[in-house]
Amino acid sequence: MRASKWLADRQFNFLIGVNLLVVIVATWLSHGQFLDIDNLQSMGGQLPELGLLALGIMLSMVSGNGGIDLSGVGLANLSGMVAAMLLPHLVSADDSPALYTAVFVCIVVAMGLIGGFLNGVVIAKLRLTPILCTLGTQLLFTGIAVVLSNGASVRVEYVDPLSNIGNGTFLQVPISLWIFIAAVVLLGWVLKRTPFGLRLYLMGTNPKAAFYAGIPRARMLIVTYGMCGVLASLAGLISATHTSSAKWDYGNSYLLIAILIAVMGGVNPAGGYGRIVCVFLAATVLQFLSSLFNLLGVSQFFGDCAWGFLLLASLAFAGGERVRAIFGIGGATLKTKAPPPPASTGR
Amino acid sequence: MKLRKLGTALTAIALAAGAIAAAQAATNETIVTVVKVTGINWFNRMDDGVKEFGKANPNINVYQTGPGRADAAQQLKIIEDLIAKKVTAIAVVPYDPPTLEPALKKAMDRGIKVVTHEADNAKNTMVDIEAFDNTAYGAGLNERLAKCMSQQGKWAVLVGSLGSRSQVQWADGGIGNAKAKYPKMDLVEPKLETNNDGERAYQVAKEVLRKHPDLTGFQGSSSLDVIGIGRAVEEAGKVGKICVYGTGLPTEAGKFLESGAINGIAFWDPKLAGIAMNKVAQMLVDGKTVENGADLGITGYNKVTVSKGPGKGVIVRGTGWVDVDKTNYKQYPF
Numbered sequence: 001m002r003a004s005k006w007l008a009d010r011q012f013n014f015l016i017g018v019n020l021l022v023v024i025v026a027t028w029l030s031h032g033q034f035l036d037i038d039n040l041q042s043m044g045g046q047l048p049e050l051g052l053l054a055l056g057i058m059l060s061m062v063s064g065n066g067g068i069d070l071s072g073v074g075l076a077n078l079s080g081m082v083a084a085m086l087l088p089h090l091v092s093a094d095d096s097p098a099l100y101t102a103v104f105v106c107i108v109v110a111m112g113l114i115g116g117f118l119n120g121v122v123i124a125k126l127r128l129t130p131i132l133c134t135l136g137t138q139l140l141f142t143g144i145a146v147v148l149s150n151g152a153s154v155r156v157e158y159v160d161p162l163s164n165i166g167n168g169t170f171l172q173v174p175i176s177l178w179i180f181i182a183a184v185v186l187l188g189w190v191l192k193r194t195p196f197g198l199r200l201y202l203m204g205t206n207p208k209a210a211f212y213a214g215i216p217r218a219r220m221l222i223v224t225y226g227m228c229g230v231l232a233s234l235a236g237l238i239s240a241t242h243t244s245s246a247k248w249d250y251g252n253s254y255l256l257i258a259i260l261i262a263v264m265g266g267v268n269p270a271g272g273y274g275r276i277v278c279v280f281l282a283a284t285v286l287q288f289l290s291s292l293f294n295l296l297g298v299s300q301f302f303g304d305c306a307w308g309f310l311l312l313a314s315l316a317f318a319g320g321e322r323v324r325a326i327f328g329i330g331g332a333t334l335k336t337k338a339p340p341p342p343a344s345t346g347r
Numbered sequence: 348m349k350l351r352k353l354g355t356a357l358t359a360i361a362l363a364a365g366a367i368a369a370a371q372a373a374t375n376e377t378i379v380t381v382v383k384v385t386g387i388n389w390f391n392r393m394d395d396g397v398k399e400f401g402k403a404n405p406n407i408n409v410y411q412t413g414p415g416r417a418d419a420a421q422q423l424k425i426i427e428d429l430i431a432k433k434v435t436a437i438a439v440v441p442y443d444p445p446t447l448e449p450a451l452k453k454a455m456d457r458g459i460k461v462v463t464h465e466a467d468n469a470k471n472t473m474v475d476i477e478a479f480d481n482t483a484y485g486a487g488l489n490e491r492l493a494k495c496m497s498q499q500g501k502w503a504v505l506v507g508s509l510g511s512r513s514q515v516q517w518a519d520g521g522i523g524n525a526k527a528k529y530p531k532m533d534l535v536e537p538k539l540e541t542n543n544d545g546e547r548a549y550q551v552a553k554e555v556l557r558k559h560p561d562l563t564g565f566q567g568s569s570s571l572d573v574i575g576i577g578r579a580v581e582e583a584g585k586v587g588k589i590c591v592y593g594t595g596l597p598t599e600a601g602k603f604l605e606s607g608a609i610n611g612i613a614f615w616d617p618k619l620a621g622i623a624m625n626k627v628a629q630m631l632v633d634g635k636t637v638e639n640g641a642d643l644g645i646t647g648y649n650k651v652t653v654s655k656g657p658g659k660g661v662i663v664r665g666t667g668w669v670d671v672d673k674t675n676y677k678q679y680p681f
Contacts, residue, residue, distance in 0.1 A: 153445040166449075239420070242423075243449060250443075252420075253421055290424065291428050295431075301386065301415050
């Protein structure tokens with residue numbers, strides 16, 4: 001009965017349930033202030049940076065073979081910083097604000113693409129483990145940012161259209177949230193409806209089979225990490241415009257939170273599985289919780305504690321298979337090395 | 348069954364949060380202090396000040412919050428949530444002042460009073476509070492050093508980083524003071540860099556002692572400078588022969604204060620800074636301004652200097668540094 005279509009994806013049900021629950025409890029506790037337009041906009045404006053980074057983590061995880069992109073935050077900061085430093089030499093901010101903004105966006109995204117391709121090429125061609133490669137590039141990107149800026153904040157020239165990306169709203173919804181939603185929809189379509197998406201999931205599930213099926217591993221990896229880079233740079237674009245500055249250590253705590261969101265969203269760190277809508281819902285529930293705690297004036301440490309509790313709860317709901325995947329014993333090794341633990345059959 | 352378990356857990360959380368919410372719903376005037384990071388001694392001490400202010404003003408709802416991890420992004424999120432919460436005033440110790448500029452501007456646009464601390468380069472603030480004038484602070488340290496050195500002999504100055512504006516100002520304040528008042532004091536090494544690193548400070552101090560065996564005074568700037576100097580002085584067996592003064596934290600420097608390798612340290616008390624921020628925020632809420640020479644009724648802020656800041660706001664400077672030596676460092680648990 002549980003296998004009926006409505007309950008097919010327990011992760012999805014769990015996340016929807018928790019989201020609803022948090023919103024209801026939050027509204028009740030804050031006497032409705034939680035649903036105040038100001039608070040909704042504030043939360044909507046805070047969500048995209050982390051959300052985009054989590055999408056990048058998800059993509060790299062889905063690609064399998066221990067895929068992960070640790071360089072996202074570093075690349076985000078570097079992209080924004082390079083654009084902020086380069087642009088005054090190219091376009092005058094006062095004469096043509098629209099052109100200024102357009103070029104800024106182009107430079108940021110181009111930086112993301114370059115950084116992402118760098119990761120992809122190193123992983124695909126030099127066959128370096130993703131975790132090592134991206135750890136290296138993370139230090140590289142951060143290091144370049146420190147050298148470029150001497151460790152200080154780099155100011156982003158203030159022009160209205162550019163500042164609007166991080167601070168403005170369209171139809172009462174923050175523009176940065178529109179960008180995030182567009183990324184979610186586009187990426188969801190790519191993963192679900194295009195041959196690329198199908199191949200990516202196949203490659204993540206079973207690299208060997210994918211190889212014999214003629215899926216071009218190297219090209220797939222380069223494109224995937226390129227996309228991760230672009231997602232990171234979009235996060236960088238939003239943070240740079242939001243704060244009117246770029247700094248090498250901005251968001252240094254985001255990496256682990258982004259990984260947390262991806263895992264809580266049910267992405268299989270061993271590769272081959274991950275639903276974008278679940279990652280989106282995981283990101284929203286974390287944002288709801290953190291804003292709720294700030295509204296109530298509760299310590300941030302309590303917030304961290306609640307996140308940890310949620311992650312455990314989501315693992316408990318996800319069932320044995322996913323838990324096994326998360327603790328690093330992939331299905332393949334299980335079958336060859338040890339019989340499945342009896343606990344999972346007890347249900 | 349699963350649902351029931353989850354329900355129980357969430358109800359427990361909800362009840363806990365509800366109790367907190369109820370406790371805070373009593374008043375609608377709220378001043379929130381946002382620090383760089385919570386859970387470290389320095390800001391725990393500031394929290395003491397905020398709580399003390401709250402106790403003295405029961406009609407105002409005050410509390411301190413801050414990110415669990417030292418990250419400008421996390422601090423920014425907290426500020427944004429507070430703006431959405433429509434608090435009356437925000438008192439913030441920015442992790443990185445430029446990062447918060449747009450958010451603080453937004454806060455002020457919405458009528459929230461903004462007070463900052465340790466951010467004399469912040470444009471979007473109404474009042475920035477500095478514990479003291481940096482030059483005067485450096486001169487104050489130097490004055491104690493001169494007394495210990497009987498106003499003569501060779502001495503050296505260390506700074507954590509030449510890029511750190513306040514530290515260089517402290518050093519220059521000390522150097523200027525000696526030059527003007529004590530002609531017999533011979534500055535042999537002006538502003539050696541220690542990279543804000545105790546180990547590096549130790550190496551630098553050792554080199555200085557080798558180069559100038561008859562040196563009798565050190566003035567440090569970064570809070571780690573005195574630690575490194577103290578170690579070098581102890582190792583050279585010159586405790587009592589060399590005077591060491593500088594910025595330091597009582598818990599870190601305590602060991603060397605006891606042994607006499609460090610003669611005295613100075614710092615500002617975050618507790619008093621916390622009270623001062625809240626006090627000024629309350630004054631802004633009441634529509635008052637801080638006048639030059641005003642008495643905030645807090646030790647070290649009895650006669651403040653008001654000057655124009657880089658933006659529309661003003662900078663309020665106290666004389667709130669604390670001189671500490673072996674006899675009284677234990678009173679400051681941070």
